[in-house]
Structure formats: C-alpha cells, structure tokens
Amino acid sequence: xxxxxxxxxxxxxxxxxxxxxxxxxxxxxxxxxxxxxxxxxxxxxxxxxxxxxxxxxxxxxxxxxxxxxxxxxxxxxxxxxxxxxxxxxxxxxxxxxxxxxxxxxxxxxxxxxxxxxxxxxxxxxxxxxxxxxxxxxxxxxxxxxxxxxxxxxxxxxxxxxxxxxxxxxxxxxxxxxxxxxxxxxxxxxxxxxxxxxxxxxxxxxxxxxxxxxxxxxxxxxxxxxxxxxxxxxxxxxxxxxxxxxxxxxxxxxxxxxxxxxxxxxxxxxxxxxxxxxxxxxxxxxxxxxxxxxxxxxxxxxxxxxxxxxxxxxxxxxxxxxxxxxxxxxxxxxxxxxxxxxxxxxxxxxxxxxxxxxxxxxxxxxxxxxxxxxxxxxxxxxxxxxxxxxxxxxxxxxxxxxxxxxxxxxxxxxxxxxxxxxxxxxxxxxxxxxxxxxxxxxxxxxxxxxxxx
Numbered sequence: 130x131x132x133x134x135x136x137x138x139x140x141x142x143x144x145x146x147x148x149x150x151x152x153x154x155x156x157x158x159x160x161x162x163x164x165x166x167x168x169x170x171x172x173x174x175x176x177x178x179x180x181x182x183x184x185x186x187x188x189x190x191x192x193x194x195x196x197x198x199x200x201x202x203x204x205x206x207x208x209x210x211x212x213x214x215x216x217x218x219x220x221x222x223x224x225x226x227x228x229x230x231x232x233x234x235x236x237x238x239x240x241x242x243x244x245x246x247x248x249x250x251x252x253x254x255x256x257x258x259x260x261x262x263x264x265x266x267x268x269x270x271x272x273x274x275x276x277x278x279x280x281x282x283x284x285x286x287x288x289x290x291x292x293x294x295x296x297x298x299x300x301x302x303x304x305x306x307x308x309x310x311x312x313x314x315x316x317x318x319x320x321x322x323x324x325x326x327x328x329x330x331x332x333x334x335x336x337x338x339x340x341x342x343x344x345x346x347x348x349x350x351x352x353x354x355x356x357x358x359x360x361x362x363x364x365x366x367x368x369x370x371x372x373x374x375x376x377x378x379x380x381x382x383x384x385x386x387x388x389x390x391x392x393x394x395x396x397x398x399x400x401x402x403x404x405x406x407x408x409x410x411x412x413x414x415x416x417x418x419x420x421x422x423x424x425x426x427x428x429x430x431x432x433x434x435x436x437x438x439x440x441x442x443x444x445x446x447x448x449x450x451x452x453x454x455x456x457x458x459x460x461x462x463x464x465x466x467x468x469x470x471x472x473x474x475x476x477x478x479x480x481x482x483x484x485x486x487x488x489x490x491x492x493x494x495x496x497x498x499x500x501x502x503x504x505x506x507x508x509x510x511x512x513x514x515x516x517x518x519x520x521x522x523x524x525x526x527x528x529x530x531x532x533x534x535x536x537x538x539x540x541x542x543x544x545x546x547x548x549x550x551x552x553x554x555x556x557x558x559x560x561x562x563x564x565x566x567x568x569x570x571x572x573x574x575x576x577x578x579x580x581x
Contacts, residue, residue, distance in 0.1 A: 180216060
C-alpha cells in the first residue's frame with residue numbers, strides 16, 4: 130500500500146528529480162568535475178559562436194558543424210531570454226526548466242483511467258543516466274516538443290501535427306511521431322505548418338537549408354553500429370583512422386563509403402517496414418478488450434476513439450497508446466541504422482519511452498528497459514571512457530558492442546510487439562477482425578478493461 134501511494138504521489142517524484150537535476154547542474158556549471166572530456170564546450174564555444182552569427186539574421190552556413198534544420202536557431206538563441214546570465218549558464222538553466230516542463234507533462238498524462246505514473250519515473254530516472262551531456266546539447270528541447278506532440282495526439286490532433294512540424298524543423302527526427310497517429314488532421318497540420326515555417330525561414334534568413342549538404346557528406350561516427358566494423362578491423366591492419374570530421378569523431382579510410390551506404394540502405398529498409406506497418410495496421414481492427422464471461426460479444430464496451438479515428442476518411446482504429454509505441458519504435462529503428470549515434474540521441478529515446486509508459490496498455494515495457502540500460506552504458510562510453518572508444522581498445526569496443534546491442538534488441542523487440550499489437554491476420558483480406566494464434570489482443574488504454 131505504501132509503495133502504491135508513493136507511485137501516485139508527486140512528492141517522491143519531485144524529490145528525486147530535484148536531487149538528480151541539481152547534480153547535473155553542478156556538473157555543467159563545473160562546480161563539480163565529471164570525469165572525461167569537457168562536454169560543455171559545445172555550448173560555451175560552438176553554440177556561442179552560432180549565437181553571434183544568428184543574431185545578425187543569417188545562418189552559419191560557412192561552418193560545416195552547422196548541420197541542423199532552420200528552427201534550431203530558436204534553441205541556439207534561447208539564452209537571450211535570460212540576458213542577465215552568461216550564455217552557457219543561461220542555456221543550462223533553460224535546459225533544466227525544459228526538463229521540469231517535460232516532467233509536468235508526463236505526470237499529468239499519467240493520471241486517469243488506463244494511465245500510469247511510470248512514464249514520469251522513466252523520465253526522472255533515465256535523463257540523469259546520460260550524465261551532464263543531457264544539459265549540454267539542445268536535444269532536450271527537441272525531445273520536449275516531440276513529447277508534447279505525442280501527448281496532444283489523442284484530443285488535439287491539429288496541435289499534435291503542428292508540434293511535430295516544429296520538432297522536425299528543430300532536428301528532423303520528431304517528424305516520426307506522426308507515424309502512429311490516426312486520421313488526416315495531424316498530417317495536414319504538420320504539412321501546412323512545416324511548409325509555412327520553412328518558407329518563412331527560407332525567405333527571411335539566408336542559408337536556412339545549407340545543413341542538407343553537410344549531412345550528406347558525413348562519414349561513419351565512431352559510436353555508430355557500423356563503426357564496430359572498423360573498431361575491430363583496426364586490430365587486423367585496417368589502414369584508416371579516426372579524425373574530427375564535421376564536428377564529430379569519424380572513421381575515414383578504405384571501405385568507409387561502403388559501410389555508410391549499407392547504413393543508409395538499412396535506414397531505407399526501416400522506412401519501408403514502417404510504411405508497410407502503417408498500411409497493414411490501418412486496415413486492421415483496433416485492439417479489442419477481452420470478453421467478459423457475463424456479457425455477450427455484442428454488448429462489450431469498445432475502446433474509446435477520437436473523432437478522427439471514427440471518420441469515414443480513416444480506416445485506422447489505433448488505440449490511445451499506439452502513437453507513442455509507433456514513434457518509439459520508429460526512432461529506435463532510425464537510430465540503430467544511422468551513420469551517427471551520438472550520446473544525446475538517447476535523450477530522444479528516453480523521452481519517447483517515458484510517453485509509452487504513461488499508457489498501461491503499451492507493449493514497450495521490455496524495449497523501454499533496454500533503452501534505460503543502454504543509457505547507463507552510454508555514459509560509460511561517453512564521456513567517461515571515450516578515449517578507449519576512439520582508440521578502439523578492447524574495453525572501448527566491448528562498451529560499444531553492449532550499448533549498440535541493447536539498442537538493436539530494443540528496436541527488434543519493439544517492432545515485433547508493435548506489429549503483433551496492431552496488425553492482425555485477415556486484415557489484408559478474409560474475415561475482418563480475424564486474429565491468428567499468438568496475436569495479442571490488447572485492450573485500449575482508455576478501455577474499462579484497463580481502468581485503474
């Protein structure tokens with residue numbers, strides 16, 4: 130009883146959040162020294178230089194390390210909101226404030242029938258596992274927008290779409306939160322809002338889309354899944370090496386282009402799988418509540434549906450948790466197949482994992498646990514033992530193999546769970562609603578079957 134009341138009370142949640150975030154602030158403000166290379170230099174040097182350029186009304190298009198969509202300017206310029214603080218200090222304070230805002234959103238989303246406070250706890254515990262890096266990058270702000278978009282999807286489809294568009298123009302990946310949203314409203318809102326904002330940047334600020342060229346020319350970053358090939362190959366006479374390239378440590382040398390091409394091919398395959406899932410899931414009946422012994426099938430309560438999911442224009446009957454689960458799986462797939470897996474990418478996954486766990490019906494329990502474990506290993510490989518990673522020592526290779534292996538496992542388990550939860554045999558033809566053996570029939574997060 131005590132444990133249950135603690136889970137429902139925000140007191141312990143806020144206390145743990147406050148303690149861990151104070152520690153993060155002490156590290157980024159250098160009151161305490163975190164082992165390894167200085168992770169705050171991106172803010173105090175790189176972001177600060179971009180800030181000066183952006184203030185003039187143009188993008189730093191001559192700087193190859195600027196590899197972000199135009200709305201990233203909002204994040205880089207945000208310390209101007211606190212003019213009484215030095216740039217880096219203001220950025221860290223704002224990052225902490227955004228962190229608190231995400232916690233508030235998750236706590237509110239976790240209340241009510243079919244919901245759970247575990248989502249807020251995933252955020253509270255997961256963020257500090259990544260160490261001070263989480264406050265020294267603007268990815269926390271991007272994640273906040275993606276979290277808000279997913280939490281708005283159930284009742285405010287157009288708001289969710291608009292937020293997804295803003296997130297995509299901050300750092301591209303939040304566009305993936307749309308993949309599991311039913312109906313046309315979020316997609317239309319995202320297309321209109323994104324086109325309008327992108328057009329505004331293109332007209333008013335030169336160099337808004339120069340980042341596309343720089344991204345195309347990137348190599349294989351040392352922490353990516355494909356990089357493991359070269360970490361091992363270095364011990365067998367591979368003639369390439371590691372250099373600072375386009376703002377990150379990347380492998381350069383023979384066969385790097387081949388591995389890069391394979392990575393992009395895997396990303397294309399992941400996109401194809403997501404497209405297939407979307408088509409099949411949209412043709413399948415939504416998750417159904419288990420039959421009660423006292424009620425005939427005809428009298429069973431149906432999962433609550435938004436207006437968009439009941440409209441004739443949409444054949445989808447996604448449950449309330451589907452958008453979060455789909456977004457989480459999509460970002461996992463594109464993370465593990467990317468040529469770059471920077472430590473801050475785990476912030477995205479922790480945020481989406483937290484949204485999934487706000488829904489009791491979510492099928493992402495195991496993938497969320499794997500991502501949290503990967504977050505802990507990530508802080509070991511960067512910044513604590515990053516020198517071992519760059520030098521391809523056995524310890525460095527082992528850390529990367531474990532971290533990337535956890536992410537791959539999370540992606541595969543999550544993809545399987547998403548498919549089983551939403552795609553049913555007979556959806557492409559045959560008897561509607563037929564479900565094959567072993568196919569999960571999950572109740573909706575808002576169904577009476579999952580209340581409490």
